[in-house]
Amino acid sequence: MKQYVLDEPVAVAPPPGEPQALPLIWQPVAMTTSTTMTIRISTELKDKLERLSQDTRRSKSFLAAEAVSAYVERELEIVEGIKRGLDDMQAGRVVPHDQAMDELDALIESIAKSKSSPKA
Numbered sequence: 001m002k003q004y005v006l007d008e009p010v011a012v013a014p015p016p017g018e019p020q021a022l023p024l025i026w027q028p029v030a031m032t033t034s035t036t037m038t039i040r041i042s043t044e045l046k047d048k049l050e051r052l053s054q055d056t057r058r059s060k061s062f063l064a065a066e067a068v069s070a071y072v073e074r075e076l077e078i079v080e081g082i083k084r085g086l087d088d089m090q091a092g093r094v095v096p097h098d099q100a101m102d103e104l105d106a107l108i109e110s111i112a113k114s115k116s117s118p119k120a
Contacts, residue, residue, distance in 0.1 A: 034065075039064075049064065
């Protein structure tokens, strides 16, 4: 059984007799294993998810999984960045606050001057 994933939106005519849907294109992807998880959400969020599901013709489960996946990836990037910063601090790869602020102020001033100077 093939699974399909939404790629870039394009104009696609529906089959004869089918209602017009949002323009979508599908590409086959390899099947992945999954597991079930139960979460609590507000009634308002559930209603919004239902509307989105109907409008996109995707299951609520698919949309929720996509949202959780995006959130987890984003949060992991943040946590990894914090860990790298802590490692830098422990290794002494730091700049005093005043020095960092002076460098930023100088950069901002330089950019402001270049934008306000007359072009030749």
